[in-house]
Amino acid sequence: MKARIRKIATFVEETSIEMGRTIDPPTRRAAAVAVIENPCAGKYVEDLSELMAIGEELGELLTLRAVAALGIPATSVESYGKAAAVGENGELEHAAAILHPKLGAPVRRVLGKGAALIPSSKKRGGMGVALDIPLGHKDAAFVRSHFDGMEVRINDAPRANEIVVAVAVTNSGRPLARVGGLTKDQIKGEDGLR
Amino acid sequence: MPEVRIRKKFTAVEEIFHEGGPLSSLPLRRAAALAVIDNPFAGAYVQEIAGFMDDLKPLGLEMARSLITALGGDAKVVEGYGKGAIVGAAGELEHGALWHVPGGYAMREILGGAKAIVASTKKVGGPGTRLDVPITHINASYVRSHFDSMEVGLADAPRADEILLALVMTTGPRIHARVGGLKASEIKGEDGLR
Numbered sequence: 001m002k003a004r005i006r007k008i009a010t011f012v013e014e015t016s017i018e019m020g021r022t023i024d025p026p027t028r029r030a031a032a033v034a035v036i037e038n039p040c041a042g043k044y045v046e047d048l049s050e051l052m053a054i055g056e057e058l059g060e061l062l063t064l065r066a067v068a069a070l071g072i073p074a075t076s077v078e079s080y081g082k083a084a085a086v087g088e089n090g091e092l093e094h095a096a097a098i099l100h101p102k103l104g105a106p107v108r109r110v111l112g113k114g115a116a117l118i119p120s121s122k123k124r125g126g127m128g129v130a131l132d133i134p135l136g137h138k139d140a141a142f143v144r145s146h147f148d149g150m151e152v153r154i155n156d157a158p159r160a161n162e163i164v165v166a167v168a169v170t171n172s173g174r175p176l177a178r179v180g181g182l183t184k185d186q187i188k189g190e191d192g193l194r
Numbered sequence: 195m196p197e198v199r200i201r202k203k204f205t206a207v208e209e210i211f212h213e214g215g216p217l218s219s220l221p222l223r224r225a226a227a228l229a230v231i232d233n234p235f236a237g238a239y240v241q242e243i244a245g246f247m248d249d250l251k252p253l254g255l256e257m258a259r260s261l262i263t264a265l266g267g268d269a270k271v272v273e274g275y276g277k278g279a280i281v282g283a284a285g286e287l288e289h290g291a292l293w294h295v296p297g298g299y300a301m302r303e304i305l306g307g308a309k310a311i312v313a314s315t316k317k318v319g320g321p322g323t324r325l326d327v328p329i330t331h332i333n334a335s336y337v338r339s340h341f342d343s344m345e346v347g348l349a350d351a352p353r354a355d356e357i358l359l360a361l362v363m364t365t366g367p368r369i370h371a372r373v374g375g376l377k378a379s380e381i382k383g384e385d386g387l388r
Contacts, residue, residue: 005211006210006211006212006213007208007209007210007211008208008209009206009207009208009209010205010206010207011204011205011206011207012203012204012205012206013202013203013204013348014202014203014204015201015202016200016201016202016203017199017200017201017202018201026202069205069207130349151349154208155324155345
């Protein structure tokens with residue numbers, strides 16, 4: 001393990017009523033979040049390959065944890081997203097190094113598929129900062145019912161020299177999706193878009 | 195009394211490996227189960243509310259069981275517990291007090307007769323309000339290593355006419371506990387205090 005992990009949290013959210021209407025089956029989403037030491041904190045580091053390798057490790061670990069928390073087969077996951085919050089002694093580019101080069105491949109390996117871009121967000125912040133993880137359908141980015149987001153936060157992270165890294169997965173789109181657009185049964189699944 | 199209408203459920207699990215000190219061979223785990231329900235008494239002063247405690251009993255048991263599941267399925271690993279409630283703006287603090295009996299006794303029952311009083315807190319607040327749920331040892335309130343807390347909350351709850359209910363369980367002492375006091379190994383287990 002290259003990452004020095006201080007803590008891991010998992011969150012599962014299940015919505016069974018929205019605006020008075022029963023959601024059956026409930027929409028469910030889960031996030032797994034790791035708090036790691038930032039090996040590049042406090043100085044400018046040109047080569048961020050260490051963080052990229054950490055991203056690869058966390059891609060697998062967090063996806064496995066999130067899917068387990070959701071309690072469904074990995075192949076049944078419908079949408080996904082990722083995000084990172086860098087502590088105050090770090091650089092936004094550190095989040096980019098974790099999220100973008102290598103984190104996605106193990107996510108897709110765990111899920112069996114994932115033709116679509118994994119939506120992402122990043123920020124720098126202090127302890128307790130909220131991360132809004134963007135969510136999109138894993139095989140077709142244009143599926144409008146699955147445009148969504150999940151807020152996660154850990155009250156004691158990130159410390160100045162830490163990074164919070166999150167992966168979220170769902171079994172569904174929004175609870176009462178009704179604004180049209182591409183639906184999931186229309187997915188061609190060739191280009192990751194439609 | 196009215197039925198219990200659940201809008202959403204939320205589970206959080208934290209696994210803590212260190213906090214700047216030596217890595218623990220046995221990470222501390224904390225789990226929280228939240229439920230967002232309609233507040234049947236919102237918007238008016240209702241004198242007779244106590245009957246709702248009975249209505250909440252099944253939900254208390256379900257949440258306590260879900261915590262055991264989230265912690266791996268064995269109730270014996272649980273060493274600390276706590277509970278809390280956030281009442282939405284159209285309710286009163288007393289509505290949060292309805293959770294004491296069904297929440298507390300549910301955890302004791304599931305844990306096989308835990309002796310200590312269940313630490314608790316409550317407040318009135320809007321969506322996104324955070325609650326620091328206090329935690330103490332399940333069999334002896336004075337065990338100093340197990341005084342702890344877990345911050346919980348949801349971005350979209352409680353709405354004005356809702357109550358957010360919380361139960362929390364932990365698997366051990368603070369990760370680097372070292373301030374003395376009664377130890378878990380010294381518990382007499384007679385009065386729930388020592």
